[in-house]
Amino acid sequence: MALAAAPSATNSRIVAAWREASPASAALAAEAATLLPSGIAHDARHVEPYGPYIAHARGAHKWDVDGRRYIDYFGGHGALILGHSHPAITAAVAEALPEGTQFGANHPREIAWAKAIQRLVPAAERIRFTASGTEATLLAVRLARAFTGQPVLLRLVGHFHGWHDQMASGYTSHFDGTPTPGVLEAVASASPLLPPGDLDAVEAVLRKRRDIAALIYEPTGSSFGQVPLDGAYARGLRDLTRKYGVLLIFDEVITGFRVARGGAAEAFGVTPDLFTFAKVVAGGLPGAAVAGRREILDLLDFTAMDAAGREKIGHPGTFNANPVSAAAGIACLAVLAETDANAVASARAATLRAGLNEMLAAEGLPWAVYGTYSGFHLFTNPRHRPEVSPRDFNAMRIPVAELKGADPALVNRMRLALFLNGVDSNPRLGGFTSAAHSEADIAETVAAYRAAIRLLREEGEVL
Numbered sequence: 001m002a003l004a005a006a007p008s009a010t011n012s013r014i015v016a017a018w019r020e021a022s023p024a025s026a027a028l029a030a031e032a033a034t035l036l037p038s039g040i041a042h043d044a045r046h047v048e049p050y051g052p053y054i055a056h057a058r059g060a061h062k063w064d065v066d067g068r069r070y071i072d073y074f075g076g077h078g079a080l081i082l083g084h085s086h087p088a089i090t091a092a093v094a095e096a097l098p099e100g101t102q103f104g105a106n107h108p109r110e111i112a113w114a115k116a117i118q119r120l121v122p123a124a125e126r127i128r129f130t131a132s133g134t135e136a137t138l139l140a141v142r143l144a145r146a147f148t149g150q151p152v153l154l155r156l157v158g159h160f161h162g163w164h165d166q167m168a169s170g171y172t173s174h175f176d177g178t179p180t181p182g183v184l185e186a187v188a189s190a191s192p193l194l195p196p197g198d199l200d201a202v203e204a205v206l207r208k209r210r211d212i213a214a215l216i217y218e219p220t221g222s223s224f225g226q227v228p229l230d231g232a233y234a235r236g237l238r239d240l241t242r243k244y245g246v247l248l249i250f251d252e253v254i255t256g257f258r259v260a261r262g263g264a265a266e267a268f269g270v271t272p273d274l275f276t277f278a279k280v281v282a283g284g285l286p287g288a289a290v291a292g293r294r295e296i297l298d299l300l301d302f303t304a305m306d307a308a309g310r311e312k313i314g315h316p317g318t319f320n321a322n323p324v325s326a327a328a329g330i331a332c333l334a335v336l337a338e339t340d341a342n343a344v345a346s347a348r349a350a351t352l353r354a355g356l357n358e359m360l361a362a363e364g365l366p367w368a369v370y371g372t373y374s375g376f377h378l379f380t381n382p383r384h385r386p387e388v389s390p391r392d393f394n395a396m397r398i399p400v401a402e403l404k405g406a407d408p409a410l411v412n413r414m415r416l417a418l419f420l421n422g423v424d425s426n427p428r429l430g431g432f433t434s435a436a437h438s439e440a441d442i443a444e445t446v447a448a449y450r451a452a453i454r455l456l457r458e459e460g461e462v463l
């Protein structure tokens with residue numbers, strides 16, 4: 001997600017140390033700046049003055065072009081539950097690659113991939129592959145509107161579902177639902193935002209309006225639980241959406257095949273009408289899917305729509321079910337089905353959260369680390385709440401604006417300090433663990449966060 005541009009203070013010792021440590025990355029960043037807006041390909045990769053350029057990665061680690069090693073918590077934007085270059089995935093890709101990368105035709109792996117999904121998510125009665133999570137949520141919304149005949153999509157403030165027009169406001173800005181630049185007012189107003197965690201607010205809208213097609217949300221809360229939501233809320237939404245005849249879409253692009261083998265639906269014991277999957281589902285390669293109730297996915301089916309006398313929803317997509325992505329996805333889902341990888345990744349994150357909180361307490365810093373499953377988030381206490389304690393922190397008691405309100409300049413400086421200490425966090429200073437993170441990685445990470453905080457303190461950044 002986008003970080004506001006942070007000032008790259010020329011007198012910062014952290015910035016100076018980072019520049020000195022990363023001459024090869026600096027040279028590439030200078031070249032990239034002449035070609036790519038901000039020198040990058042994804043807003044979440046924006047770091048001032050620049051981030052490391054990665055040369056290769058394995059397991060929990062990645063190495064940059066200056067030969068520096070990082071313990072990686074960016075986790076391929078959440079795609080890498082098994083870590084980098086898992087041998088089963090690498091072997092599957094190596095086998096698939098010489099057979100061809102784009103057949104423009106059906107192929108056996110798309111069936112095996114669908115079966116692998118259904119094995120872990122039995123409610124995926126039908127599956128349509130897309131190339132990205134953004135495309136998956138776009139298709140899910142179109143299916144929901146066509147199925148119900150209603151125009152409006154309910155979303156929750158702060159929840160991210162990709163970058164297409166209907167989802168552009170409300171995740172880092174435009175929390176009132178107004179359109180971001182380039183988006184039509186009519187499109188933005190057809191996907192209004194509600195406060196997360198408030199079932200009464202949802203019911204008030206459903207009671208009043210008859211034009212709602214669906215509600216979509218991230219089941220464990222926005223940005224993998226940075227603003228947490230629980231199973232009780234999911235069950236409440238399921239009851240309400242059923243009662244008012246509205247579809248429930250679980251955006252499991254992050255949670256799918258991560259929080260449990262069967263994702264948040266399994267973890268919470270709730271079956272939505274539609275799922276969107278990406279990231280883990282394709283084993284670290286580009287790929288995604290919409291899945292769910294057969295009668296809804298039948299809107300894509302030539303025969304079913306002929307029989308129903310209805311117009312089918314068109315859905316092309318050059319890279320839908322790409323055979324190499326399919327191979328990676330099948331291999332990844334098989335490992336998840338047959339090992340305790342999900343549980344290991346979650347256990348590592350729990351150890352990391354506890355270790356970081358102990359460290360924060362020892363440093364006397366009123367920040368806190370929280371999260372669920374294989375996620376961790378650093379709360380930097382932007383409003384300086386005196387009652388915040390790392391040993392007893394409940395994110396549910398903190399308003400959304402504060403949980404998501406870290407000072408961008410502080411975050412940027414902390415990321416550089418973490419790079420210097422061999423850790424790549426995500427842009428929220430937290431991240432994803434994988435089954436490849438070891439106990440030793442976790443201990444090293446706690447030490448790296450401590451060292452980074454001390455660097456910030458030396459610069460007078462941290463109270």
Ligand SMILES: Cc1ncc(COP(=O)(O)O)c(C=O)c1O
Pocket residue numbers: 077132133134135137160161162163218251252253254278279288
């Ligand atoms: C919950 C959620 N939905 C959708 C998306 C969009 O997926 P993609 O980046 O593959 O388009 C993301 C990406 O981070 C996501 O986290």
